[in-house]
Amino acid sequence: MSESTHSHHNELLNKTRESMPKLDTMFELADFFKVFSDSTRIRIMSALFQGELSVCCIAEILNMEQSTISHQLRILRRENLVKVRKDGKQSYYSLADEHIRLIFEMGLEHIGE
Amino acid sequence: MSESTHSHHNELLNKTRESMPKLDTMFELADFFKVFSDSTRIRIMSALFQGELSVCCIAEILNMEQSTISHQLRILRRENLVKVRKDGKQSYYSLADEHIRLIFEMGLEHIGE
DNA sequence: TGAACATATGAACAATCATTCATATGTTGT
DNA sequence: ACAACATATGAATGATTGTTCATATGTTCA
Numbered sequence: 469m470s471e472s473t474h475s476h477h478n479e480l481l482n483k484t485r486e487s488m489p490k491l492d493t494m495f496e497l498a499d500f501f502k503v504f505s506d507s508t509r510i511r512i513m514s515a516l517f518q519g520e521l522s523v524c525c526i527a528e529i530l531n532m533e534q535s536t537i538s539h540q541l542r543i544l545r546r547e548n549l550v551k552v553r554k555d556g557k558q559s560y561y562s563l564a565d566e567h568i569r570l571i572f573e574m575g576l577e578h579i580g581e
Numbered sequence: 582m583s584e585s586t587h588s589h590h591n592e593l594l595n596k597t598r599e600s601m602p603k604l605d606t607m608f609e610l611a612d613f614f615k616v617f618s619d620s621t622r623i624r625i626m627s628a629l630f631q632g633e634l635s636v637c638c639i640a641e642i643l644n645m646e647q648s649t650i651s652h653q654l655r656i657l658r659r660e661n662l663v664k665v666r667k668d669g670k671q672s673y674y675s676l677a678d679e680h681i682r683l684i685f686e687m688g689l690e691h692i693g694e
Numbered sequence: 695t696g697a698a699c700a701t702a703t704g705a706a707c708a709a710t711c712a713t714t715c716a717t718a719t720g721t722t723g724t
Numbered sequence: 725a726c727a728a729c730a731t732a733t734g735a736a737t738g739a740t741t742g743t744t745c746a747t748a749t750g751t752t753c754a
Contacts, residue, residue, distance in 0.1 A: 480638070484634070484642050487630065487631050488631075489627055494627060495620050496692045497685070497688050498617065498618055498622075499618075500691060501614050504618075505612075505617075505618040506611055507607055507608050510610050511607050517600065523700070525594070528594060529598055533744070534700080534701075535701090535702085535743080535746095536742075536743055538703080540742085541702095542703085554701095556700090557700045558700065558701080558751095559700080559701060567687070567690070570687060571684075575610050575684075577680070578613060579609045579610060579613050636730070636731060637729095637731085646713075647732095648716095648733085651732055652713080654732095655732080667731095669722070670722065670729060670730045670731080672732090
């Protein structure tokens with residue numbers, strides 16, 4: 469292989485590497501989308517578009533265990549996608565971000581709904 | 582508990598259920614975002630923003646096994662996010678959709694980059 | 695204070711998934 | 725036809741993750 473071929477090859481390689489986001493950023497991005505990659509979390513967020521809901525209400529709407537919902541809400545909280553308002557015994561969850569609706573719409577558009 | 586309390590409760594429950602996307606749609610949506618939830622796939626797509634690339638070139642850019650890249654490209658192909666152009670020994674992959682850039686930008690915006 | 699209820703959480707388990715290794719398929723140039 | 729190369733893919737493995745059960749924490753009301 470000639471030297472010029474090598475250098476062209478390395479040029480593309482370096483140019484592409486430089487155009488890419490930082491490695492850490494790409495890991496964060498994957499983690500962010502990971503939150504949307506589970507159907508239970510998608511269903512919880514879908515329910516919350518309607519307005520704030522308590523944990524047991526979400527569990528009833530989805531027809532799933534309260535424990536399951538709590539665990540998934542913890543993940544949504546950790547990623548700042550929902551916020552909590554405590555009132556007596558209940559915890560009322562709501563979407564933290566109008567952003568989420570856009571991300572949903574974008575996904576729905578791609579799967580053609 | 583009074584009957585009116587019950588009916589208010591069921592009203593919210595039904596209203597919310599009706600406002601949600603179809604169950605199948607929510608499963609599809611989760612599957613769609615699942616593709617973006619892995620850092621290797623994110624890195625592959627990031628590289629492809631630059632233009633089409635062969636499999637071994639992607640492997641070199643990411644410094645990963647050719648086999649790993651092939652497996653992940655298969656998933657991206659299955660979900661219609663990349664397309665292939667075969668030329669001799671090589672397979673050149675490129676992004677199937679300008680959509681992907683928007684989804685990336687939306688994610689980057691949320692993680693604050 | 696005690697009973698009933700709402701929520702959170704740790705441990706265990708099953709299922710999913712990314713990676714690697716080995717190898718098959720297909721192409722180019724000699 | 726053969727050697728060298730590029731890509732694809734099945735099987736095995738290790739790691740991650742969603743769900744369930746049991747239980748802890750905290751609140752309300754009698």
